[in-house]
Amino acid sequence: MAWDFETDPHFQTELDWIEDFTRNEIEPLDHVLGNHYDVAAPGFVKLVRPLQAKVRARGLWACHLKRELGGQGYGQVRLALMNEIIGRTRFGPIVFGAQAPDSGNAEILAHYGTAEQQERYLKPLLDNEIVSCFSLTEPQGGADPLMIATLAVRDGDAWVISGEKWFSTNARYAAFFIVMAVTEPDAEPHRRASMFIIPAGTPGIEIVRNVGYGSADPTHAYLRFTDVRVPLDAMLGESGQGFVVAQTRLGGGRIHHAMRTIAKAREAFDRMCERVLSRTTKGGLLADKQMVQEKIADSWIELEQFRLLVLRTAWRIDKHQDYRKVRKDIAAVKAAMPRLLHDIAGRALHIHGSLGLSDEMPFMHWVTESYFLALADGPTEVHKVTVARQVLRDYQPCPDLFPDYHLPRARAAAMARYGADLEAFETAF
Numbered sequence: 138m139a140w141d142f143e144t145d146p147h148f149q150t151e152l153d154w155i156e157d158f159t160r161n162e163i164e165p166l167d168h169v170l171g172n173h174y175d176v177a178a179p180g181f182v183k184l185v186r187p188l189q190a191k192v193r194a195r196g197l198w199a200c201h202l203k204r205e206l207g208g209q210g211y212g213q214v215r216l217a218l219m220n221e222i223i224g225r226t227r228f229g230p231i232v233f234g235a236q237a238p239d240s241g242n243a244e245i246l247a248h249y250g251t252a253e254q255q256e257r258y259l260k261p262l263l264d265n266e267i268v269s270c271f272s273l274t275e276p277q278g279g280a281d282p283l284m285i286a287t288l289a290v291r292d293g294d295a296w297v298i299s300g301e302k303w304f305s306t307n308a309r310y311a312a313f314f315i316v317m318a319v320t321e322p323d324a325e326p327h328r329r330a331s332m333f334i335i336p337a338g339t340p341g342i343e344i345v346r347n348v349g350y351g352s353a354d355p356t357h358a359y360l361r362f363t364d365v366r367v368p369l370d371a372m373l374g375e376s377g378q379g380f381v382v383a384q385t386r387l388g389g390g391r392i393h394h395a396m397r398t399i400a401k402a403r404e405a406f407d408r409m410c411e412r413v414l415s416r417t418t419k420g421g422l423l424a425d426k427q428m429v430q431e432k433i434a435d436s437w438i439e440l441e442q443f444r445l446l447v448l449r450t451a452w453r454i455d456k457h458q459d460y461r462k463v464r465k466d467i468a469a470v471k472a473a474m475p476r477l478l479h480d481i482a483g484r485a486l487h488i489h490g491s492l493g494l495s496d497e498m499p500f501m502h503w504v505t506e507s508y509f510l511a512l513a514d515g516p517t518e519v520h521k522v523t524v525a526r527q528v529l530r531d532y533q534p535c536p537d538l539f540p541d542y543h544l545p546r547a548r549a550a551a552m553a554r555y556g557a558d559l560e561a562f563e564t565a566f
Contacts (some may be wrong), residue, residue, distance in 0.1 A: 224397025241386030308358035330379030351505030
């Protein structure tokens with residue numbers, strides 16, 4: 138039996154190095170560089186590339202990938218312990234070669250890409266020479282992938298793709314797009330769509346505009362595809378397998394989002410704790426006020442509960458090696474993480490007063506980001522439905538008017554089991 142809450146000493150040494158490296162060398166980049174996906178920017182080349190080289194030399198590059206793809210093949214527990222450190226800074230994931238959506242898109246290409254596609258796109262993507270875009274959501278369909286209207290029609294030796302996509306992250310920097318489009322309009326709903334890889338710059342691709350949220354850069358594109366022609370082998374997987382291909386990236390992506398959410402929530406919590414020990418009001422420290430203490434206690438409890446849920450989910454993924462067997466756990470993590478960040482960042486904002494509300498602190502952005510987390514990779518409501526359905530599979534309905542746990546029925550059953558013994562005992566005394 139193994140049930141342990143300690144990290145093995147060797148990996149703890151790595152985590153200690155990651156902590157120091159992130160705090161002292163990566164975090165300052167957030168204040169001096171622009172978008173962390175603009176890999177061609179001179180500042181990125183000058184400052185980020187040397188840090189990536191240090192990570193590679195340490196053997197910590199793209200640890201989520203299998204060794205044959207250039208990673209370390211780390212399990213999800215180790216990745217969780219890493220991501221709860223590097224996730225607190227914008228540049229952390231990309232310095233370690235673990236940034237979304239590229240990590241998920243790499244999984245798709247590794248599973249479904251041709252040898253030529255892997256050479257052209259996967260290899261430079263894994264090396265962070267390029268970045269990519271996953272384009273699924275559409276303006277008329279929102280979170281419902283069954284409402285996808287972008288159409289791919291076969292025309293001789295090519296597919297011709299037309300339609301619109303919404304909130305396609307990093308399209309402005311991407312070297313290629315992975316796009317879902319309908320190829321089998323008469324099939325049953327989950328077998329209508331297929332997945333395609335489309336090089337950036339292909340005629341017919343238009344960025345209508347880039348949008349942002351909160352204080353984030355406007356890097357989420359409103360895309361229009363007009364008669365975009367791609368060869369037949371641009372389809373990833375078989376026709377009608379778009380949802381199957383998408384799931385290759387979504388299970389891992391959701392748990393990695395949760396790991397990085399722990400990092401941001403902990404940053405908000407740490408700053409809140411420092412603040413209450415540093416400020417006085419009404420003749421005493423903020424830390425001595427009971428309502429402030431309640432905020433500290435609630436935040437610590439919620440953070441520790443969520444972290445344990447994430448680590449247990451990561452452990453179950455490592456154990457089963459099948460995301461389908463951990464679907465309930467992943468959905469629970471995805472449903473819980475927006476509120477965690479919202480509540481802890483919101484309390485930190487409140488305790489910092491007007492300074493916390495201002496753009497001189499990150500709390501307002503983190504609160505806004507909590508709503509992003511509640512929508513990205515499916516809204517919270519969808520994941521709660523998944524949890525409920527998965528939980529209820531382990532139960533059966535009662536065929537009787539009153540259930541077994543109805544107290545009169547339970548008492549009658551207990552008397553049938555022990556009544557004679559009790560009667561004999563009472564007679565003897």
